[in-house]
Amino acid sequence: MSIIAPTPARLPILAAACLLSVALPATAGLAKDKVKVTDDEPVALEMDYSVLIPTIDAVGSNLDNAQLSQILSGEIVENAEALSGLEATSISVPEITLSITSKSDDETQDATITFSDLVLEDVIDGKAGSISLSGINLLADDADFYFGAMSANNFDIAGVLGLYGLVDAAGQTDLETIYTDLVSEGGTLTSEDVTCNIGGVTGAEFKARPLKTSLVEMMAIGQAMEDEGEDVDPATMGQFLKMYADILTAFETSEVNFEGFDCNGVDEDGRPMTFAVAGMTMGGMTPGIYPSIAMDGFNVVVEGDGAFTMDSLVIKPMDLTSTIATLQAAPDEVSEAWFEDNARALIPAMEGLSLAGLDIDIPDPDNEDARIQAKVGAFDISLASYLNGIPTDFDVSASQIQAAIPQGTGDETFEQLISLGITDINAGFRLAAAWDAQSQTVAIEEVSVTGVDLATVFLAGTIANATEDLFALDMDASVAAGMAVAVQNLDLTVTDAGLSDIILAAVAAEQGADPATLRPVFAGLAQGSVIGMMAGAADAAKLGEAINAFVSGNARTLMIGIEAKSAPGLGMMDFMEAEDDPTTLLGKVNISAEAK
Known part of the structure; x- marks a missing residue:
């Protein structure tokens, strides 16, 4: 910056x-x-x-x-x-x-x-x-x-x-x-x-x-820092931080537009290459606010080697108010210990970034016979409501992530997908949550993963007993607050868009059977397993029926809701106890299920 x-x-x-x-x-x-x-x-x-x-x-x-x-x-x-x-x-x-x-x-x-x-x-x-x-x-x-x-x-x-x-x-x-x-x-x-x-x-x-610092004084501070090298005198550092805080509030600009550039040349190996940006816009800067920067039409192409292109990139504004206040409050002599103690307070409130139309086709640096090829339709990070350097409201999402599944990596997940005949993916995800200070809860708006023509898994819920100490500068207080949170409710939705058909077809081929005859068999096994695991719980039959309908293919969407019977919810001790015996959670929650 x-x-x-x-x-x-x-x-x-x-x-x-x-x-x-x-x-x-x-x-x-x-x-x-x-x-x-x-x-x-x-x-x-x-x-x-x-x-x-x-x-x-x-x-x-x-x-x-x-x-x-x-x-x-x-x-x-x-x-x-x-x-x-x-x-x-x-x-x-x-x-x-x-x-x-x-x-x-x-x-x-x-x-x-x-x-x-x-x-x-x-x-x-x-x-x-x-x-x-x-x-x-x-x-x-x-x-x-x-x-x-x-x-x-x-x-x-x-x-x-x-x-x-x-x-x-x-x-x-x-x-x-x-x-x-x-x-x-x-x-x-x-x-x-x-x-x-x-x-x-x-x-x-x-x-x-x-x-507040003259040009002559600036030059003197800069020269002192250069002369002192890595071991900058605390007094010099104190002067620099005060000067820096002042500069961050001394300017204001209107929007600035740049028509971009395009370059043609050769890389270090003599191959023709192009590098271009269609245009850039920097939003208006105000004291304490670093503006947004939007770039369109970015591309780098090396003939016979690869390409990296992007339709747009937006770096969202940053609020430097907290950073400036911390710098202004710094002592006259600033030590490394001061930076360690105030690291979180120095973090600006960044609103995030977004991009669209990313397309990568480059050599794999770890495998000379392979290439890294991927596309991302859109990606966004939105951050807000900072507390002690941590955003308490965030939303991260991506769509149209297209890539070929790498072969020969030994990764179990990749190998399973390849064995099912899935060689390319088109996926997306979203993670969104927000902390509410008044109710002391974290609303998990969405945790989802989507595979086009495969499936979508969607999770939402509420985390209770989330006090302000979760974001405390004192790490001991933050850890203690984290141990005290509780799961109040969770809602899971799974939508089958073709993944079960692919799995059943692969299993049927191995057994020389018809996929249509295997579905009811697997559905019955899944229903029986759930009912047996729940050991006669009141919700067992309804949950088993919903899972049967989903696995059998009579329903494409399965919705399961879990709600704690007592406040504030399921805590850390409940989950630790369930590591040895998962059934201990059954008496502490109400479970609802629906398939359609």
């Missing part, structure tokens, strides 16, 4: 980057740095850059061309106050060229970034009525990137400077508009191995407020 603003939301600032040097090195301190190639092998990276600005045409500007050139060359901090009060009818810069040379050991790489036709108009007291670029071109040793025209309105230069503490924001605490009406045309990326077409980006508005 981005700690400043989502990537699509930052794209419009690229236009302003020319003026504020967001895209340019801000200080001479960036000329030399170190990056880690491995955990224990630091390699020096030397970076030199130069900026060339042939001409600046400033009309009605209160800053001269020399000072504007300094700003555009990266001297933002030194000129922040003057920049925040910029006045101009227009400022036009036909071309800004940034040349970068980086050296690492014996390797040297060169890159040139050219910003074309930067134009600011109607600049009053540090706010531009409009800002635009006709294009950005990056030429590197191994790639050529071109990004087309982009523009935005109401660009608040002073607001950006105040955001990072480079100028006094005059006590501003509310979110204010930084820019509106972002339009970006997209571009292309060309290299030796891949060529990409990149779609445009649009966004209506971006708001922000000044951060």
